Amino acid sequence: xxxxxxxxxxxxxxxxxxxxxSINKTIISxxxxxxxxxxxxxxxxxxxxxxxxxxxxxxxxxxxxxxxAAPIAPIMPVQGANALSSLTRKGKGNLxxxxxxxxxxxxxxxxxxKLEQVHLENVFLFSFDCPGALPLSDYVQNPPKGxxxxxxxxxxxxxxxxxxxxxxxxxxxxxxxNCDLHFGILGTEKNDLLLIPNSIKxxxxxxxxxxxxxxxxxxxxxxxxxxxxxxxxxxxxxxxxIQPMVEGLDNLAQTFAKCIGCHNxxxxxxxxxxxxxxxxxxxxKFTSDNYLLRAEKRGGLRFPTDIILFQSGRMSHxxxxxxxxxxxxxxxxxxxxxxxxxxxxxxxxxxxxxxxxGRNVGEPLPLKEYKEEELQELKKLVNDSVGQE
Amino acid sequence: MDKVLKINKxxxxxxxxxxxxxxxxxxxxxxxxxxxxGQNNVDYALITDVxxxxxxVPFYPLMPANAGKILSHLTQKKPIKxxxxxxxxxxxxxxxxxxxxxxxxxxxxxxxxxxxxxxVFPIKSIEQKDFDKYISNYWDTVKNADISADxxxxxxxxxxxxxxxxxITVSLVGEKKLDKECRIFLNTDKANQAIKGFDGEISxxxxxxSEISSLLEKRKTxxxxxxxxIHIEDLGLEGMVEVFGKCIGCHVxxxxxxxxxxxxxxxxxxxxxxxxxxxxxxLHKKGGLRLPPDTIFFQIGRLTHMSFSCVGxxxxxxxxxxxxxxxxxxxxTGEETRQLFDYLPGKDVEETIxxxxxxxxxxxxxxx
Numbered sequence: 001x002x003x004x005x006x007x008x009x010x011x012x013x014x015x016x017x018x019x020x021x022s023i024n025k026t027i028i029s030x031x032x033x034x035x036x037x038x039x040x041x042x043x044x045x046x047x048x049x050x051x052x053x054x055x056x057x058x059x060x061x062x063x064x065x066x067x068x069a070a071p072i073a074p075i076m077p078v079q080g081a082n083a084l085s086s087l088t089r090k091g092k093g094n095l096x097x098x099x100x101x102x103x104x105x106x107x108x109x110x111x112x113x114k115l116e117q118v119h120l121e122n123v124f125l126f127s128f129d130c131p132g133a134l135p136l137s138d139y140v141q142n143p144p145k146g147x148x149x150x151x152x153x154x155x156x157x158x159x160x161x162x163x164x165x166x167x168x169x170x171x172x173x174x175x176x177x178n179c180d181l182h183f184g185i186l187g188t189e190k191n192d193l194l195l196i197p198n199s200i201k202x203x204x205x206x207x208x209x210x211x212x213x214x215x216x217x218x219x220x221x222x223x224x225x226x227x228x229x230x231x232x233x234x235x236x237x238x239x240x241x242i243q244p245m246v247e248g249l250d251n252l253a254q255t256f257a258k259c260i261g262c263h264n265x266x267x268x269x270x271x272x273x274x275x276x277x278x279x280x281x282x283x284x285k286f287t288s289d290n291y292l293l294r295a296e297k298r299g300g301l302r303f304p305t306d307i308i309l310f311q312s313g314r315m316s317h318x319x320x321x322x323x324x325x326x327x328x329x330x331x332x333x334x335x336x337x338x339x340x341x342x343x344x345x346x347x348x349x350x351x352x353x354x355x356x357x358g359r360n361v362g363e364p365l366p367l368k369e370y371k372e373e374e375l376q377e378l379k380k381l382v383n384d385s386v387g388q389e
Numbered sequence: 390m391d392k393v394l395k396i397n398k399x400x401x402x403x404x405x406x407x408x409x410x411x412x413x414x415x416x417x418x419x420x421x422x423x424x425x426x427g428q429n430n431v432d433y434a435l436i437t438d439v440x441x442x443x444x445x446v447p448f449y450p451l452m453p454a455n456a457g458k459i460l461s462h463l464t465q466k467k468p469i470k471x472x473x474x475x476x477x478x479x480x481x482x483x484x485x486x487x488x489x490x491x492x493x494x495x496x497x498x499x500x501x502x503x504x505x506x507x508x509v510f511p512i513k514s515i516e517q518k519d520f521d522k523y524i525s526n527y528w529d530t531v532k533n534a535d536i537s538a539d540x541x542x543x544x545x546x547x548x549x550x551x552x553x554x555x556x557i558t559v560s561l562v563g564e565k566k567l568d569k570e571c572r573i574f575l576n577t578d579k580a581n582q583a584i585k586g587f588d589g590e591i592s593x594x595x596x597x598x599s600e601i602s603s604l605l606e607k608r609k610t611x612x613x614x615x616x617x618x619i620h621i622e623d624l625g626l627e628g629m630v631e632v633f634g635k636c637i638g639c640h641v642x643x644x645x646x647x648x649x650x651x652x653x654x655x656x657x658x659x660x661x662x663x664x665x666x667x668x669x670x671x672l673h674k675k676g677g678l679r680l681p682p683d684t685i686f687f688q689i690g691r692l693t694h695m696s697f698s699c700v701g702x703x704x705x706x707x708x709x710x711x712x713x714x715x716x717x718x719x720x721x722t723g724e725e726t727r728q729l730f731d732y733l734p735g736k737d738v739e740e741t742i743x744x745x746x747x748x749x750x751x752x753x754x755x756x757x
Contacts, residue, residue, distance in 0.1 A: 061676050299438030303433040305462075
């Protein structure tokens with residue numbers, strides 16, 4: 001049984017392990033131990049690049065490579081689900097793989113598995129209470145400063161809401177995704193780290209490692225809820241600011257006026273898995289006659305064309321699965337608050353289907369499922385408009 | 390001597406008047422130019438209504454997209470059937486010519502208006518609070534044939550800042566009286582026909598000036614500095630890992646590159662989808678594996694695919710989310726490869742792209 005499908009599992013107890021040197025080092029030594037015990041064959045984990053100015057995903061078999069690993073990295077340069085997808089897209093392999101990722105990366109991986117772009121058999125998902133990530137552009141301008149800022153989240157035991165990505169500030173889904181094992185950072189004693197099994201598979205790993213899990217989770221839960229409440233408030237406020245930016249065509253046009261049509265939001269989006277986007281394909285290219293006609297109709301035609309069509313098209317294609325990871329906003333060369341916009345829209349579309357992307361592998365994608373008695377309120381809308389005609 | 394049209398108005402006003410004349414007198418049916426959009430922002434637009442030209446800002450120092458790429462989109466399925474005046478920068482015109490050579494567009498029916506170019510600001514500059522000041526400083530440096538401190542590093546190092554195949558060249562670099570006078574060079578018969586009936590004094594003057602030579606010298610110095618900083622000659626594989634280690638593999642450099650016209654980049658094709666057993670073999674060999682793979686491979690591959698035609702516009706560096714100096718590396722590599730073939734991309738549409746010609750007696754030294 002795939003544990004991620006284990007809907008009913010809810011963790012009651014966790015293990016406490018003491019932090020040695022740092023949270024990251026403690027997590028690494030857990031993985032080293034697990035590799036040595038052959039519980040896994042390899043670990044997918046962020047590792048600092050040789051120049052020391054960013055992180056990349058490395059699948060590690062040789063434990064000496066853990067030297068520069070940082071399970072909780074200050075930035076998210078590549079969405080973990082994309083790394084997992086490049087590894088498992090073509091099907092499962094022989095290796096048992098542990099992947100440690102942020103909650104939004106786990107959710108994206110689960111969405112991608114529903115879209116057949118990730119295969120979770122033989123993959124153990126690990127996550128942690130995520131303090132958010134620093135904006136990529138801030139970090140690359142001054143990596144040592146970024147390290148220092150991020151480090152202080154843990155040493156001062158206070159998450160800094162100021163320096164993280166705007167989308168992280170409003171993330172209320174930062175703890176315990178549908179993973180197998182979760183590292184709890186919040187609400188613990190100063191030198192303690194919680195290890196929370198979140199599936200039968202996760203319990204199995206702890207048993208094999210010989211780690212007992214008897215500790216009560218109430219303090220952790222309390223702290224998680226506290227931050228969740230704060231974040232919910234921030235999210236509400238952010239949505240309030242975003243709403244007028246996307247209401248009606250005129251506002252949309254103004255919001256996307258700076259868009260240069262590079263489609264990099266789509267390139268880095270874990271959900272946008274199409275090898276070739278419809279909006280980059282031959283069908284989306286027109287003859288010069290067509291462009292000229294459009295220009296003449298309105299007195300002028302903007303290039304690149306069809307920017308709103310692309311944005312709203314992408315929205316309708318992927319918003320049900322949007323995990324609000326913020327990759328799009330991190331890479332937008334025109335500084336458009338694209339992740340916040342998509343998060344706002346996604347919140348509405350996901351609500352309409354009572355769907356939470358990445359909540360559970362067993363939950364089908366709303367658009368793949370037909371329910372006869374669904375969206376009855378639309379019937380009324382249609383009837384009303386027919387009545388008017 | 391070159392033929393020049395002088396207008397006793399500021400350059401800004403003079404150009405708009407000329408564009409309005411072209412449209413009103415039906416010499417052209419549309420003007421392709423930069424247009425002001427909001428506070429500091431600009432976009433490219435094909436304007437067919439004269440009133441639309443009130444927002445036109447033909448030489449505004451921003452490049453939201455390389456116009457060569459846009460003109461290719463416009464004409465790749467079919468040449469445009471009505472005459473259009475396109476106001477583009479020298480590197481954009483060269484990019485378009487390269488694309489036409491690659492059958493990605495058509496020069497037919499275009500009247501090209503370009504200028505001596507002072508460079509453009511990085512796209513992100515518009516977020517600066519004092520962007521207005523950037524703009525006024527910019528025009529001072531253009532008048533004085535200096536290099537603005539705030540322009541793209543690629544522009545600072547650009548030696549090809551005067552156009553090759555423009556019908557009309559507006560003189561900007563070193564024009565001290567830019568606020569009062571506008572000098573427009575007419576390079577082709579098409580240009581002469583186009584301005585017939587337009588109010589202005591025509592005379593013979595040299596386009597090349599001591600100011601242009603002086604800027605060229607300054608640009609050469611900057612280029613050396615830029616290339617020295619990157620010291621690509623010494624890079625080797627380790628150096629490539631050092632520079633491109635932080636690459637996130639988004640491939641936006643290729644998306645905004647005017648030369649990278651492939652609908653589906655080879656490096657995004659199914660050719661490079663590996664199965665887990667492929668990965669496992671690599672993993673056992675190295676003990677660790679970067680995912681997604683092929684970071685350096687992509688960069689080197691793109692270099693070999695397009696560096697002949699790289700026009701050094703700097704779009705790639707401008708959009709790189711992790712600030713890799715992509716353009717400088719490509720510019721330098723492009724320069725080296727082009728020198729082997731004595732080729733300048735986009736200079737002449739008749740000139741064949743080097744890798745498309747086979748010469749029996751070429752590179753015989755490689756066989757030794």
